[in-house]
């Protein structure tokens with residue numbers, strides 16, 4: 001039995017994510033976790049909400065709530081939607097947890113002890129009225145370039161010019177409207193990543209089988225221009241992990257917090273501690289400490305391509321820099337972007353389908369199947385309602401749903417609700433078993449390699465092979481001449497349904513559960529031996545005819561949804 005640690009990039013707290021976010025990390029991570037569990041391996045699958053930073057403060061202010069309260073509420077909302085999509089996290093944690101606070105402070109202390117942190121003096125805009133330093137986004141003024149009156153401190157939304165807050169004419173605080181802003185000196189901590197360049201490069205060179213997309217992004221950051229830069233890891237904010245050196249105060253750093261990008265990946269570890277503290281597990285260290293058993297763990301991370309630099313460089317810099325025996329990532333699976341109907345998903349304009357809306361429209365398996373079978377792996381992918389409708393109606397309703405319906409209903413009408421005895425498997429059955437043996441090996445190969453689209457295509461082919469067999473074996477015709485022959489065909493077909501329930505579970509878990517109940521199965525254990533698996537349901541085994549598994553999407557519905565999701569979500 002192998003041991004798999006699996007993490008999905010942690011979604012930011014400020015709102016409900018769209019389907020492009022879902023397929024970029026959480027959903028394929030869930031597919032892999034379900035598959036590895038199905039194969040009988042030990043899995044720890046973790047995700048969390050990323051809760052610190054200015055955008056959380058801004059979103060809370062907009063909602064008229066204290067930021068801690070806002071984050072607690074939004075965490076519950078995201079957790080509920082994740083359950084709706086059947087994301088099978090062993091724990092869904094929070095980067096604002098006490099565990100992460102302590103661990104983040106611990107890493108900072110150890111890095112400082114090892115000479116990897118330096119203090120830097122900078123000037124930053126201070127608002128005496130608000131009693132705080134203002135992040136760039138909290139400052140607005142007139143753009144010096146185009147005269148737009150509501151330009152932000154980092155960028156003008158009218159002419160897109162990148163700005164510094166000092167460039168603005170008549171700058172004011174967006175919190176209080178105060179105009180008496182002044183530049184003040186403030187101190188920050190920098191992680192000396194530049195001194196770790198060689199160690200990081202050496203480590204990346206030892207990673208086997210990493211996709212070129214991943215290593216080339218990392219190498220670019222390591223070597224382009226002046227090479228890897230030191231990174232500020234603190235901010236003048238209220239909301240975040242207070243800057244401390246381990247358990248001790250950090251002189252000169254009072255009132256400051258760690259930058260969200262420093263503490264967020266550490267939450268991958270803290271989340272395992274939360275999992276234990278929640279009573280769901282009893283030892284996190286055997287997953288994360290190589291001196292406590294994590295040496296034989298395979299650690300796989302899932303993320304969108306924009307997150308690759310932080311996971312190949314920043315987080316490993318924290319871990320390697322600590323000199324402590326923490327588990328490092330073995331494989332990074334990164335994704336391109338999913339576009340929406342000829343443009344982009346847009347959270348601000350409400351364009352596209354968001355996770356909560358998707359579940360209002362159709363059950364999660366419909367979405368899981370389409371998203372995974374069209375995952376943006378080698379290039380960007382595009383969601384269109386036409387494609388979604390075609391894929392659901394064909395793959396799910398016509399191929400899988402129709403097969404299950406025809407076999408179970410035919411059996412009920414001719415033999416009753418139990419697996420019929422009589423007849424033996426002949427050449428047609430042997431040919432099908434040979435084909436499926438090959439296809440199963442290919443399916444497993446793609447799943448092991450996390451080739452999501454290829455795995456989906458193989459699963460679809462496994463469903464289709466059953467349909468083709470049923471069509472050509474034609475038990476309804478055979479029944480008139482030779483009922484035993486019909487019985488053998490139906491017996492194999494019922495066993496195929498059992499096989500589909502098992503193999504499809506990582507993609508469409510709810511449907512697999514329906515089939516499991518209909519066939520009264522004890523488990524969905526993965527088949528070691530395909531011919532044996534196709535004899536598992538013995539003559540006399542009872543079943544019930546399940547409800548229609550999938551409904552087809554009509555043209556009028558599709559057109560309604562196209563209009564409804566074209567923009568301006570309320």
Ligand SMILES: [Zn+2]
Nearest residue numbers: 143146156159
């Ligand atoms: Zn401008």
